[in-house]
Amino acid sequence: MITRFAPSPTGHLHIGGARTALFNYLLARNQGGQFILRIEDTDVQRSKDEYTGAILDALTWLGLTWDGQPVFQKARAGLHREYVQKLLDTGKAYWCHCPPEEIEAKRQEALARGGKPRYGGRCRELGLGPAPGAAVRFKCPHSQSVGWKDLIKGRIVIDSQELDDLVLLRADGFPTYNLAVVIDDLTMNITHIIRGDDHVSNTPRQILLYQALGVQVPQFGHVPMILGKDKSRLSKRHGATSVMAYKEMGYLPEALNNYLARLGWSHGDQEIFSLKEMVELFSLKQVGKAASVFNPDKLNWLNAHYIKETPLETLGQLIWPYLAARDLICPNPDYLIKVAATVRERGKTLAELADKAEFYFLSLPKIDSTEAQKLLTPDNLANLKELGLELAQNPGLTHEAFDSLIQNMAQKKNVRIGAIAQPLRLALTGRTASPGLFEIMEILGPDNIQKRLNAALEWTS
RNA sequence: GUCCCCAUCGUCUAGCCUGGUCCAGGACACCGGACUUUCACUUCGGCAACAGGGGUUCAAAUCCCCUUGGGGACGCCA
Numbered sequence: 001m002i003t004r005f006a007p008s009p010t011g012h013l014h015i016g017g018a019r020t021a022l023f024n025y026l027l028a029r030n031q032g033g034q035f036i037l038r039i040e041d042t043d044v045q046r047s048k049d050e051y052t053g054a055i056l057d058a059l060t061w062l063g064l065t066w067d068g069q070p071v072f073q074k075a076r077a078g079l080h081r082e083y084v085q086k087l088l089d090t091g092k093a094y095w096c097h098c099p100p101e102e103i104e105a106k107r108q109e110a111l112a113r114g115g116k117p118r119y120g121g122r123c124r125e126l127g128l129g130p131a132p133g134a135a136v137r138f139k140c141p142h143s144q145s146v147g148w149k150d151l152i153k154g155r156i157v158i159d160s161q162e163l164d165d166l167v168l169l170r171a172d173g174f175p176t177y178n179l180a181v182v183i184d185d186l187t188m189n190i191t192h193i194i195r196g197d198d199h200v201s202n203t204p205r206q207i208l209l210y211q212a213l214g215v216q217v218p219q220f221g222h223v224p225m226i227l228g229k230d231k232s233r234l235s236k237r238h239g240a241t242s243v244m245a246y247k248e249m250g251y252l253p254e255a256l257n258n259y260l261a262r263l264g265w266s267h268g269d270q271e272i273f274s275l276k277e278m279v280e281l282f283s284l285k286q287v288g289k290a291a292s293v294f295n296p297d298k299l300n301w302l303n304a305h306y307i308k309e310t311p312l313e314t315l316g317q318l319i320w321p322y323l324a325a326r327d328l329i330c331p332n333p334d335y336l337i338k339v340a341a342t343v344r345e346r347g348k349t350l351a352e353l354a355d356k357a358e359f360y361f362l363s364l365p366k367i368d369s370t371e372a373q374k375l376l377t378p379d380n381l382a383n384l385k386e387l388g389l390e391l392a393q394n395p396g397l398t399h400e401a402f403d404s405l406i407q408n409m410a411q412k413k414n415v416r417i418g419a420i421a422q423p424l425r426l427a428l429t430g431r432t433a434s435p436g437l438f439e440i441m442e443i444l445g446p447d448n449i450q451k452r453l454n455a456a457l458e459w460t461s
Numbered sequence: 462g463u464c465c466c467c468a469u470c471g472u473c474u475a476g477c478c479u480g481g482u483c484c485a486g487g488a489c490a491c492c493g494g495a496c497u498u499u500c501a502c503u504u505c506g507g508c509a510a511c512a513g514g515g516g517u518u519c520a521a522a523u524c525c526c527c528u529u530g531g532g533g534a535c536g537c538c539a
Binding site: 006007008010040042043045046047096100103104107110111112113114115116117118133135136137150153156157158159162163164166167168169170171172174176177178180181196197198199200201202204222224225227229231232233259262263264265266267268269270271288289290291292293294295297298299300301302304308343344345346347356403406407410416417418419420421422424425426431432433434435436437 | 462463464465466467468471472473474475486487488489490498499500501502503531532533534535536537538539
């Protein structure tokens, strides 16, 4: 078995492409086959090298390793032309001299009439030769039905009457997508073509091409589309679509892979899968036929899950770039591990975690003024001052001792524990929601605590 | 418009092929409770679906047909 992922470098790897790549990868690895990467760069205008690099980076980040070197389609144009010539020689293709504008006009006209916009086949039987501006078209066989047993959707049949004579070779001498894909899949011995649903209508054309060449037709499987919340095709207006954007937002590749796999594929009631496990369990039989809606909430849940599973040392290193981007300084590597331990269950993404951890690295926290007005009242400040004194006298306080200190104080002042704890939290972190007070104090250390306490005592809006 | 595909809780889905074990199971989200000095985590519980209509059958979420709804494609883009 040989599968392939064949993106065109006209943009970043998006969520849909990533899932297609994942399914190809899983299928190949599950069957002990090969997974090949082919860059479809025949659109010279829109293809960019930077996108090729970005796509490779994204696949690498996801851990979807491909076999061998990526194949560049443009470099194979000579091969494609050979096959076009072969089709020309056997009368399966012909030169077309029709001006593109004229064809386009007819197409629009047909569409406006409510008909099917197709090329009429003016040059089909004219026996024309090459000429400037001429293209080669496939002589699509008439009145025959083309069908295949789709690996995901089951039997699909289309009347060849629905198809027109597609262009194989453009006037600029470059092959078109449909020709190039067929020749490449054929010559690269691709056995299973797993691609997006939007290619279903290309499949009968391509099958006809395989047949015209007299070669075996590979297996096709079309994975359903990913939709946005409004059930329209997933696009930028639904939020981030590029894989690397998810990386930047602080999603883990494990989470994205897991989410994408579960979007369409299932294995009973199981929700959590490592990539290795997916490889073992994957089967196209368990891929659904219907399009599915991208649900960020569930991705978040998975991401939180994998964040919790990540070893603290690793997690610290993953969070650090987000902190470093804010020009913060890390006192020592151990500090980061301790910090990570206190925030890891409090956020869904690395970016969120970093945000919650920022106060640890600030020389003084940015105190929320709304909360300060509520909490830093004269009474509370008096308590805070007293608490500061106590803490200064007992720098090596145990967790238990700290708890009873606060409790006793609350009792003595006849206030709720929160009346003591919340102003302290605000002084230490600048916020009213944070990791546990004692955990924070352990990490901050006595000097830092006093400094923050003093700053809070002098706080003015 | 034409052709193709699809249809189970708000969302992802199990079940459908091989009808009865399903007054439909799990997960996310949501809503309550417990835990708790905050936020969160965890935990317990709850809400919530077989698109509609016809068949077939003793019996249909499961098989067939129609309707409706949704998606995709119709490029000298990929």
